[in-house]
C-alpha cells in the first residue's frame with residue numbers, strides 16, 4: 001500500500017474504532033484541561049515530522065479529551081451523532097479537498113448541494129422555488145435569513161441597504177418571542193440592527209409565542225418595515241410557534257417572517273409531528289440545522305429563502321446583485337463564506353442513507369424516547385416541567401441548588417450526559433434526545449443512573 005493510502009486508512013480506522021467504543025465509553029469524563037493543553041503544546045517544531053507520526057501524536061494528545069457526544073447516551077444541548085454514510089462522505093470531502101465556492105471551482109460540490117437542497121425542501125415542506133444556502137450552523141443560517149429579511153423590508157420602502165448601509169436608513173422593527181434562541185440576538189448585532197431593537201413577545205405556557213400578544217405588538221408599534229422571528233423548536237421545551245396563524249398575522253402587516261427551526265423544523269419530516277409546524281411554508285426565510293437532529297457531521301446547516309433574489313442580494317459579493325442577470329444564485333452567493341468546504345456531500349449522503357422514511361422514523365423514535373424519559377423520571381418522583389411535544393425534556397429535582405447538584409453528579413458519573421438550563425427562572429436538567437443510535441435500553445439505563453444519583 002502506498003503511504004497516502006496507509007495514512008488515510010489509519011485515520012479512518014481510528015475514527016471507526018472510536019465510534020465503535022461510544023456505547024461503552026463513559027459519556028462524561030473528568031478532564032484535566034491543563035494536562036490536555038500541555039499534551040498539545042511544546043515548542044513550534046523547526047523541522048518537518050513524518051505524517052504518520054503526526055497522526056499518532058494527534059491521537060495520543062486528543063484521546064483523553066474527546067467527548068462521547070456522538071454516542072447514544074449524550075443528551076446535552078441538541079446533539080446528534082453523524083450517520084455512517086454522512087461521516088464517510090465527509091472523510092471523502094476532506095480527501096477531495098474541493099474549493100466549493102461555485103460551479104467553476106467545484107462542479108460536483110455545487111451539484112450535490114443543489115440535489116440535497118431540493119430533497120431538504122421536499123422533506124421539510126418548504127416551497128420548491130426557495131433558495132438553499134449551505135452554511136456552518138443555525139447561527140449562520142439565522143444571520144443569512146435575517147440579512148435577506150433586512151434587504152427586503154428596506155427595499156420595500158425604497159432603501160438599498162447593500163449600497164447605503166444602515167446609516168440614515170428608515171428604522172426597522174424586529175419582533176421576536178421572548179424565548180427566542182440567543183443566536184437571534186447575535187445575528188441582529190452582526191447585521192447592525194443591535195440586540196435592543198427586539199420587541200419581545202411573551203410566550204405561552206410551553207414556550208411558544210403567544211399569538212394574542214404578537215397581534216398586539218404588531219398593531220401597537222410604528223407602521224414601518226418589520227421582521228418577525230418565529231421559532232420551530234424552543235431549545236428548552238421543544239415547543240413550536242403556531243406558524244400558520246403567526247405568518248398570516250405578520251403578512252397582514254406587510255412584515256417578513258423568519259423561522260428559526262434549528263431542530264424543530266424536522267417535525268415536518270414525520271406525519272406524526274407535522275402538525276406542530278403546520279403553515280411553515282408561509283414563512284419568508286427558514287434556518288435549520290443538519291448537525292443536530294438530522295445527525296450530519298459538523299458543520300452543517302441550511303438557510304432557505306422564499307425569495308432567492310433577496311437571499312442573493314443580501315449575500316452576494318457585489319452590493320448590487322441584479323436578480324435574473326447571473327442565473328440562479330449558488331454556493332458562496334448564498335452564504336457568508338467565500339472559500340468554503342464541500343459540505344453538500346455529507347448532506348446528500350445522509351439523506352440517501354436514511355431516505356424519507358428513515359428521517360421520519362428518526363424523528364418519531366427520538367420523540368418516543370423523550371416521552372419514555374419523561375414517564376420514567378415522573379414515576380421515579382421527579383418533576384417534568386414542560387409538555388413533551390418533541391424531543392426535549394425539562395426536569396426539576398427540587399430547588400435550584402439540588403437540581404444543579406444532580407446535574408453535576410450525572411455529568412461526573414458518566415453513564416449519560418445532560419446539561420443544566422434556566423427556564424422561567426428555575427434551574428432544570430435539560431434532556432434532548434437527538435441521536436440516531438439511542439435505544440430504549442439507553443434511556444432506561446440513563447433513567448436508572450439519574451434516579452440513583454438524585455436520591456443519594
Ligand SMILES: *Cc1c(COP(=O)(O)O)cnc(C)c1O
Nearest residue numbers: 137138139181183235260262289
Ligand atoms: C442550536 C440552535 C441554534 C444555533 O445553532 P448552531 O448550529 O449551534 O449554530 C439556533 N436556534 C435554535 C433554536 C437552536 O436550538
